[in-house]
Amino acid sequence: MKSQMKKGYGQHPIKSFQEMEMWQLIKTLWPYLLIHKARVVIAMLCLVGAIGVSLAMPWALKELVDGLQSDASKVLVIPLSFVLLYGAMRFGSVFLGELRDAVFSRVTESAMRKVGLEVFSHLHKLELDFHLSRQTGGISRDIDRGTNGINFMMRFMVFNILPTIVQLILIMLILFGAFNIWFSLITLVCVVAYIAFSVITTEWRTRFVKEANRLDSQSSTRAIDSLLNYETVKYFNNEAFETSQYDRNLKAWEQARVNNRLSLALLNSGQALIIGAGLTSLMYLAAKGVVDGSMTIGDLVMVNAYLLQLFVPLGALGFIYREIRRAMSDVENMFELLKRQPKVQDEEQAPVLKIDQAGVEFDQVNFAYQSERQILKSLSFKVQPGHKVAIVGPSGSGKSTIGRLLFRFYDLQSGCIRIDQQPIHQVQQLSLREQIGVVPQDTVLFNDTIWNNVAYGSPEASDEEIWRAIEMASLRTFVSALPDTVNTVVGERGLKVSGGEKQRIAIARVLLKNPPILLFDEATSALDSEAERSILQALAEIAKQRTTLVIAHRLSTIVDADNILVIDQGELVEQGTHEQLLQAAGHYARLWHMQQQASQRHRVEAPFTKVTETPTLTGK
């Protein structure tokens, strides 16, 4: 499985920002804004109100200061009203800001939820190969960062960048109207220099940010993989190795973060320098105006207040620009996942699969996971409705692959698989999969109770049905011995129950699903002879009315099959019933005799062996 890493999904590719332009992103996010039109409008009104109020504040302050200087009789009247007005405005602007956020949060949160859900369901639509190749830790990090990025972008684009620009223009107009052109000019130059510097430096910095992100994903992927392989790590005493691997990743990440921080310091200092220079020259101009009598003290206070009002959000603008860049690349990564087309797709208006008798046919099937290596070669066989067909052959010959193809996890290179004469690639995937029950070779369980794991086979099943499935899969004795019985939690990937117990839970789950076609891939390989016998008996009962494919290494479990297919290197080399194949004295006969001898030896040496020497079900 690791060999597929070279396909490159496991790595977190560095992409250029150009790949997704700002407008494209806005276009993607726009529909989410439109869902809550009224809220967006109210939030906008709050925003406009807040801008208006905050622009009027320096003016109130000026009137207040000038009022203090005017003649004594009015001193107690005029400033008092302005003091009150000033206080009210301050409260008003903060309150409107809060109101805006409160109203708008529904919009951003629901967008996060929608996008998160979309990505999640999309991930389930992607083909098996994608999931085998890509590492879960990295994906979940991408989704996390992506949804947070969306939240950030919506909030800040609408509420910071836009209003700051509007404020900037208005303040320049006010300064121009109230005083001479120099005030506006210096402000303009300052702002332009500030923005230019911020943009250029931020562009330069993005590579540090991206590098830090990439290393972050990489180290968490590695950490999760290592923790998932806890047992393996212990078996090989490789804790120190794992720690050093992780630390190597962390070290790179640390360096990237430090670089990131240093470049940030440069950015911040440069910005502060520009703002400082601007403020100094403007205050100098204003002070000169006061001295030569062209301006009042109130004017000076007002200029100062406007400038502060301008530069504070401008300072934030640098941060926001940077963050938006980051958010964009996060969101882009996530949408990259969304844009990925599933390889296995339904044809347009594909009909549902109609099961009549559940006959299965492989017709000249050619298949390769990677084009360089053919796995199945012109494989043809038929499974008559209601028959039990066994697939045997050496490890790696392609047996499990046959099952995966029948389930349409992959599409074929050529040839056709039909169920009741309907090619499976022409029917809806959901309808196909509904009709097939699979007990896979490596069962993985949800980290949930035994009960819920079994019930997963058919979430609507009644309690009695679930109990019946547990009974048929010979799980009854096991669960009743557990302190928590069916409510026992099976642990991560089902590792807290034994291999055989896990297989029986998987069998129970499929029995509950109760489909017309069953596929057992080494389904009883981990069971002892007795448990195997009782399950096989139960299964034989069930298989009577169903089409069954059984993949087995232990030939004694399939001697009763209606047909046995012997696969070698992706080719069908023999087929027939047990007796026919024994008579033919080919591959199968050789294997059978080898296994017989082995079990004979075991019986003498170890009476409690797992290998059964006698056919467990009466052959036909």
Ligand SMILES: Nc1ncnc2c1ncn2[C@@H]1O[C@H](COP(=O)(O)OP(=O)(O)OP(=O)(O)O)[C@@H](O)[C@H]1O
């Ligand atoms: N996703 C994959 N990508 C590439 N190659 C794969 C993939 N899955 C399986 N293979 C390869 O395809 C071949 C057939 O695999 P398959 O799982 O069908 O074997 P099998 O007959 O079931 O073997 P076993 O008896 O050991 O379970 C193997 O050589 C395997 O390495």
Ligand SMILES: [Mg+2]
């Ligand atoms: Mg297999």
